[in-house]
Amino acid sequence: MTTETAAKPVSANRTTSLTDRAYRALEERIVTLDLAPGSVLSEAQLSEQLEIGRTPIREALQRLAREGLIVILPRKGILVSDINPSKQLLVLEVRREIERMMARAGAERRSDNERQAFLEIAEGMENAARDNDDIAFLRFDNDFNVLLARASHNEYAVGAINLLNGLSRRFWYLHYKKAADMPLMARLHASVAKAIAEGDADAAANASDALVDYVETFTRATVGGA
Amino acid sequence: MTTETAAKPVSANRTTSLTDRAYRALEERIVTLDLAPGSVLSEAQLSEQLEIGRTPIREALQRLAREGLIVILPRKGILVSDINPSKQLLVLEVRREIERMMARAGAERRSDNERQAFLEIAEGMENAARDNDDIAFLRFDNDFNVLLARASHNEYAVGAINLLNGLSRRFWYLHYKKAADMPLMARLHASVAKAIAEGDADAAANASDALVDYVETFTRATVGGA
DNA sequence: AACCTGATTTTGGTATACAATTATCAGAGG
């Protein structure tokens, strides 16, 4: 019963498949622009680089293609998709709906533990805004996304939002340094977290909309600036 | 003109990959309950049945798993997921948001051709309601979904809704004969199509909500009835 | 310049083999 594998000494994980590892490695490299938009990839090349067979590579690539991070041109090649602000607005159009729904669901369905975690994130976000602490903000932002996914108690909403996360994260990674008002974003996040903690679904929905409003304004600004 | 396999039309297969064909075949069999919930599948068995190698079968299965139609138990097997009304309500919770958004977007962005097509579907739906014509309703329902996906001009919304279509269609296939009020559903569809054709985004959103309201009521009824 | 032509590269797909894990089942022992 108590198969307590206390130590995993050798290689880190037998628990994750090579497909998952390939997916995560490639997603990270694309989102952080290490693999720039327009880059040409090939299964054989990636298989050699990552020291993983073609089968897991293929499966990881198909998932990335579904998420819009790469484009597979049959019998021609694979290329990293370009960053398109107008498409980014379409992504936001969908994110707005799902995030509002998740905020509502979180406010109505969060557990006691989750309520406490939202409060801590709200506090952390307000501190990050006050101290202008980028690192803290990024950490709490990630925590917030994970927590909201869990607290919504809707696996299908999580699946839908995960489909969009890659493109969103990449756009953010490219542009946030330029013109993003981090303290404002942190405060907007704090509002959502607080409303969810308080169980006020309407307030959570409005706060979520306000957050997406700002992100959309920011995104539109990059279109005009281009 | 080379190898004449009498039973198989070899015609249109040049354009679709075997992965797609396997996906479509399996999705159809699962949605129509030909592969019943709880059925145990295996890659080797499917590969033999469909006369397709394991690679395309695997890729199709991973897509089906993402959509929640099957569950892959690593190194154990694959089984067709069960039909769970409470999960179905979670699916609807997400569908409601995306469909409303697509209805809005369709009203604002439909082309002239699409506007005309929506009008034809609205008329067809009203006729189907009047004549109590199930077949016509199913046909127009499919046309409507395809058209709305196109007219929304948002590929990411389409991707998100496609994730949910399998589970929705299966639930519908199982239950619609029992208690669904087809004429009412047809009229609700007609309202959405009409509002989109008229370019009235708010009316389209309200009509979409009304449609999902009915589907949700119907779904809840199956929970109580079970 | 325009047009073949063949080599090369790429993904799509098949077949096979092996590894890791789990289920199954026969049989021994109580």
Place this chain on the structure above:
DNA sequence: CCTCTGATAATTGTATACCAAAATCAGGTT
């Protein structure tokens, strides 16, 4: 009878070699 044990089978995960189809490109020919 029941329970434990160990061998065996079954299943997915992964690697690899190979072929097919299609796109690309570099020459060569006209």
